[in-house]
Amino acid sequence: MKNDTLNLMEGDIVNEESSIYNTAKPAAKDTVKPKKPDEPRKIEFSSFKRFVPKFKIVMILLMTILIICVGFLVVAQRNTKQDHQQVENTVVNNPIPTTTTDPKIVDLAKKVEQFKKDTDESTVTKKLTPPNLDLDLKF
Amino acid sequence: MPIKKFMVHGKWLMVLAIALFVLSIISYRFSPAHAEISPLQKADADYAYQYGKYVDLHENYLSAKSTYTTFKTATAKNDAYTKTKDYLKQVHNVYISYLLLAKEIGNTFDWGDNAKNKNTISKNLDNEINFFVENSKKTDKTQTLEELPQIALDLNNHIADISNPLINGTLVTYNLVETQTRIKQLITLASELDSYAKNKLPAEKYNAFFANWNSEISKIQQNAQKALDNANSTSSGSKLTDSDVTTTANKTQAIQLQLKQANTLFEEVLRL
Numbered sequence: 001m002k003n004d005t006l007n008l009m010e011g012d013i014v015n016e017e018s019s020i021y022n023t024a025k026p027a028a029k030d031t032v033k034p035k036k037p038d039e040p041r042k043i044e045f046s047s048f049k050r051f052v053p054k055f056k057i058v059m060i061l062l063m064t065i066l067i068i069c070v071g072f073l074v075v076a077q078r079n080t081k082q083d084h085q086q087v088e089n090t091v092v093n094n095p096i097p098t099t100t101t102d103p104k105i106v107d108l109a110k111k112v113e114q115f116k117k118d119t120d121e122s123t124v125t126k127k128l129t130p131p132n133l134d135l136d137l138k139f
Numbered sequence: 140m141p142i143k144k145f146m147v148h149g150k151w152l153m154v155l156a157i158a159l160f161v162l163s164i165i166s167y168r169f170s171p172a173h174a175e176i177s178p179l180q181k182a183d184a185d186y187a188y189q190y191g192k193y194v195d196l197h198e199n200y201l202s203a204k205s206t207y208t209t210f211k212t213a214t215a216k217n218d219a220y221t222k223t224k225d226y227l228k229q230v231h232n233v234y235i236s237y238l239l240l241a242k243e244i245g246n247t248f249d250w251g252d253n254a255k256n257k258n259t260i261s262k263n264l265d266n267e268i269n270f271f272v273e274n275s276k277k278t279d280k281t282q283t284l285e286e287l288p289q290i291a292l293d294l295n296n297h298i299a300d301i302s303n304p305l306i307n308g309t310l311v312t313y314n315l316v317e318t319q320t321r322i323k324q325l326i327t328l329a330s331e332l333d334s335y336a337k338n339k340l341p342a343e344k345y346n347a348f349f350a351n352w353n354s355e356i357s358k359i360q361q362n363a364q365k366a367l368d369n370a371n372s373t374s375s376g377s378k379l380t381d382s383d384v385t386t387t388a389n390k391t392q393a394i395q396l397q398l399k400q401a402n403t404l405f406e407e408v409l410r411l
Contacts, residue, residue, distance in 0.1 A: 062153055073162070104335055105409065111328055112405045119321055119399045123244060124313045125388050127183060130306050131190065131237055133230050134197060135298070137223060137291040139204065139284060 182243040186236040193229045200226035207284075220284040227291060231275035234302070238268045241309055248313070249320040256316075260309055267302055307379040314384075314391040315371055321398050322363050329356045329401070332408045340411060352404060359401050366394045 176184070199222045207219035242264050250257045274297075278290055333353065336345070370390040374383065 058153075066155070069162070108328075108332060108335060109409055111331070112402065112409065115321075115324055115328055115405070116399070116402050118324065119395045119402070122314065122317060122388065122392060122395060123247070124310060124317055125392070128237075128241055128244060128310060128313070130303065130310075131193075131233050133193065133233060135230065135291045135295040137227070137288045139207065139219065139288065 179240075179243045179247060182236070182240040186233075186240045189229070189232045189236040193226075193233045196222070196226045196229045216284055220287070223284065223287050224278060224281060227278050227287060227294075228275050230294070231271045231278065234298075235268055235271045235275075238264050238271070241306070241313075245309075245313060248316045249323055250316060251319070251323070253316065256312065260312060263305055264309070267305060270297070270301075303381075304378045307381065307384045310384045311374050311379055311387045314387050315367065315374065318363075318367050318370075318391040318394050321395060322360060322367065325356070325360055325363075325398055325401055328405065329353070329360075332405060336408050336411060345411070352408065355404055356401060359397060363394050363397050366390070366397070370394070 203215075203219040203222035207215040209215075242261060245257060245260060274290075274294060278287070281287060281290065333349065337349065370387060374387045
């Protein structure tokens, strides 16, 4: 039997991929694109992907060390600041004339300050009050 | 390339981290907070620590005692035994640290001709420390709760009859020696200020000032010494009580207040 539309005879083998049946647009891969001049080579990502997890670990470790170091610095800075504050208080309470840079005067001022502290309160009274402990153990 | 940039930054970060680490170690090492502490400071800190621990163990002992008294079970008894034993051992530790602190405070005074007195006190304190160490070992060897009250009673009697009189005698002596040390400090400091000022200041302008200044210092020193000699003579005796300690402490405190008057005179010279 003859198919008038397709001009095919019965028994003919039809190629399903032929353009008669295939009304879809041709595949993109079949389209030939013009090559861009000087296109850079693409990087091979497989080796980088292996490297990234290790790098992440190293960076995390580095950041941890950094945070610890900053913590140390803050503590040391605070301790130094407290000591400076103490010295400052001592100077404010007993100011030495600012024109004086003579180390002997500074030394004498320190001794005077120490004498003031020593005569302020007896070390014996302050530190050696005997302990009064409970030894009445009854059950 | 992005990876190269990343690697460069990473390297710099590593260098920065190492540098900061080294810097923090150095600054911590040289920080005043890391400075060495004196034996006196160490003894003071130790006593404070032992006393704090005593307060905690006292609470534990009271709680265990209350539980045992209420329930009378074997478990409660065992717990009461353990906590009471720990508490009793801590009482010994408090006294040991206190006596060690007393020894260190004695080392800070200028004993002058009284070095023999210092050695005697030091030896007596060492003997007391040995007693508490040995008695603590005896406490450790107990097995039952019933043994502990007797040990506590014996310890209480020892403290009342021997330790307290020794401590009172030591405190009275220390108060007097401390005051004598302050008088010597006054004399030394006045002399240093006087010689420094006379080298630096024009004699014709300040002669009269220093003559009056020295006479004021002498007056303070003589009054203080007189009061101290009086306190010395009234503070002797073999068995000194708490009241004796308080009386001596009050007298020496009054002398130290007199010495404080010299501070104004010292500051006057510093401001010239």
